[in-house]
Amino acid sequence: VESEVAFPGLNPLQFTNTPNNGVVFFTLKPFDQRKNSAAAITAELNQKISGIQEGFAFALMPPPIQGLGNGSGWSLFIEDRTNLGYGALQTAVQSFQGAASQTPGLGFPISSYQANVPQLDAEVDRVKAKAQGVPLTELFDTLQTYLGSAYVNDFNMFGRTWQVIAQADGQFRDNVEDIANLRTRNANGEMVPIGSMVDIKRTYGPDPVIRFNGYPAADLLGEADPRVMSSGEAMAKVTELAGQVLPPGMAIDWSDLSYQQATQGKAALVVFPLAVLLAFLVLAALYESWTLPLAVILIVPMTLLSALLGVWATGGDNNVFVQVGLVVLMGLACKNAILIVEFARELELQGKGIVEAALEACRLRLR
Numbered sequence: 117v118e119s120e121v122a123f124p125g126l127n128p129l130q131f132t133n134t135p136n137n138g139v140v141f142f143t144l145k146p147f148d149q150r151k152n153s154a155a156a157i158t159a160e161l162n163q164k165i166s167g168i169q170e171g172f173a174f175a176l177m178p179p180p181i182q183g184l185g186n187g188s189g190w191s192l193f194i195e196d197r198t199n200l201g202y203g204a205l206q207t208a209v210q211s212f213q214g215a216a217s218q219t220p221g222l223g224f225p226i227s228s229y230q231a232n233v234p235q236l237d238a239e240v241d242r243v244k245a246k247a248q249g250v251p252l253t254e255l256f257d258t259l260q261t262y263l264g265s266a267y268v269n270d271f272n273m274f275g276r277t278w279q280v281i282a283q284a285d286g287q288f289r290d291n292v293e294d295i296a297n298l299r300t301r302n303a304n305g306e307m308v309p310i311g312s313m314v315d316i317k318r319t320y321g322p323d324p325v326i327r328f329n330g331y332p333a334a335d336l337l338g339e340a341d342p343r344v345m346s347s348g349e350a351m352a353k354v355t356e357l358a359g360q361v362l363p364p365g366m367a368i369d370w371s372d373l374s375y376q377q378a379t380q381g382k383a384a385l386v387v388f389p390l391a392v393l394l395a396f397l398v399l400a401a402l403y404e405s406w407t408l409p410l411a412v413i414l415i416v417p418m419t420l421l422s423a424l425l426g427v428w429a430t431g432g433d434n435n436v437f438v439q440v441g442l443v444v445l446m447g448l449a450c451k452n453a454i455l456i457v458e459f460a461r462e463l464e465l466q467g468k469g470i471v472e473a474a475l476e477a478c479r480l481r482l483r
Contacts, residue, residue, distance in 0.1 A: 118145045128176075129186055129228040129335055132324050136171075137228070174226050176337070181436075185372030189339030190351055192374060194358075195331040198365030202322040202332065206231035208366050209334045215361045219353060221344030229334035233323035236292065238316050245313040249302035255313065258300035263289055292316045329369060336368075346433035351378060377436075391443070392416055395450060408461065412453040419449040456481045 120142045126132075128139035144154060152160070158175045165173040176187035185191050194212065196205045209227050217224040238259065245255060260266060261282050268280035288294050296311025326333045340350030351374060358368045370378045392413060399409035423445055427438055459477035464470060 117142050119143045127228050127324060129226070129337060130324050130326065131186070134228075134323060136233070177339075179373060181373060184376065185337075185374075187337055187339075189337060190347065190354060190370075190374045191335070191337045191372045192354070192368045192370050193326070193328040193333040193335055194362065195328055195333045195367055195369055196365070197331050197367060199332070200363070200365055202231040204363070205229070205332060205334050205366070206322075208362055209336065211361050212336065212357065215357050216338060216354070219357065221341045222350060222353060223338060223341065225336045225338030227334055227336050228324060229322065229326065231322045232320045235319050235321045235323070236295070236316055237319045238295075238314050240314050248308050248313065249304055249306075250300060250308055250313060251303065254302075255300055255310070258298065258310065259314075262298050263295065292318070328371070333369075335371075342431070342433070347374075347377065347435060348433070388442075391446070399454070403457075403461065408457055411457050412450055415449045415453045416446055419445050452481065 120140055122138065122140045124138040125135055126139050127134040127137045144150065144157065147153075150157075154177060158177050161175040165175065177189075179185040179188055194205065194208055196208075206229065209229055213225055213227070216222045240252070240255065242252065245252060257266075262284040265281050265283040268282050270277050270279055272278070284298065288298070295316055296309065296314070298310045299307040300310060302308050326335060338350075338354070340347060345353065351370070355368070362368070369375075396409050396413050399412055400406055403409060420442060423438075423442055424434075427434070432438065456474075456477045459480055460470075460473045463473035463476055468476065
């Protein structure tokens with residue numbers, strides 16, 4: 117590890133402010149300066165921190181494409197589409213996690229959703245507030261400033277601009293009694309205790325409160341073992357498990373990179389043939405012939421087959437990077453074929469035979 121930076125109070129999956137969460141970002145040394153890969157370091161770290169009893173900790177790899185998700189692997193949301201409640205959603209998440217953990221290759225998916233997080237419920241007695249001359253906006257602003265924070269202004273020092281943030285010190289807002297003793301100003305300029313107008317009770321509720329596609333939802337993030345299944349096979353297995361485990365009224369919906377793979381994964385079946393057809397038509401117009409372009413296009417199947425055999429031999433899968441590489445290989449192979457065909461065509465026009473012209477063109481291009 118080269119460096120690290122920690123952010124307490126930050127949900128690492130949703131990037132929301134959550135008091136019982138935290139995240140640490142590690143920057144690894146260059147690969148030639150360490151023995152293990154990032155995946156091996158992540159697996160070793162997960163093994164070591166899995167025994168923590170005071171909380172739940174996990175390590176994640178960054179997403180393959182920055183900006184699409186907060187970690188590698190598959191990601192989805194379990195949606196409560198019939199308003200079964202936050203408790204039922206928590207039960208569904210736990211059932212799904214249990215089923216996934218028993219499936220070889222899927223591992224244990226993680227979720228930041230909790231339906232029973234301790235919270236404080238502040239109920240404002242508007243009649244008492246009005247009787248004491250305290251405007252509701254003043255009361256709400258006081259609670260926001262003391263318990264949350266409020267931006268005041270900026271000031272310049274040491275060549276930098278700093279923000280002034282107002283907030284009650286931690287020792288004055290640790291418990292319900294401290295909050296009740298906080299004071300706000302009424303219309304007469306007098307300081308009135310908040311506890312005389314607000315009834316504060318301990319309760320439980322969901323955190324974070326997530327809505328996905330308009331439905332109450334819970335996030336799930338998992339990673340498939342590449343030695344057992346590909347990302348596409350993992351997503352198919354997760355979809356199958358969702359149909360078996362989730363109760364009626366709940367469903368899954370893919371997000372981040374998994375959404376792109378689910379919605380655009382079959383686009384290659386259409387894009388590749390269309391690309392070949394476009395190249396054929398352009399070459400047919402160039403050579404004014406329907407047969408010469410076939411000599412160029414016929415290199416494409418062999419190129420794709422060779423590339424896919426290489427991916428299979430190395431244990432890879434047909435991911436987005438492989439598909440981009442296939443497009444590049446198609447272009448490079450067709451470029452060489454176009455030049456060979458062009459040379460052969462010129463030699464044939466000069467009077468040489470078809471076989472002699474083709475051999476001479478290959479010798480000139482592939483020398």
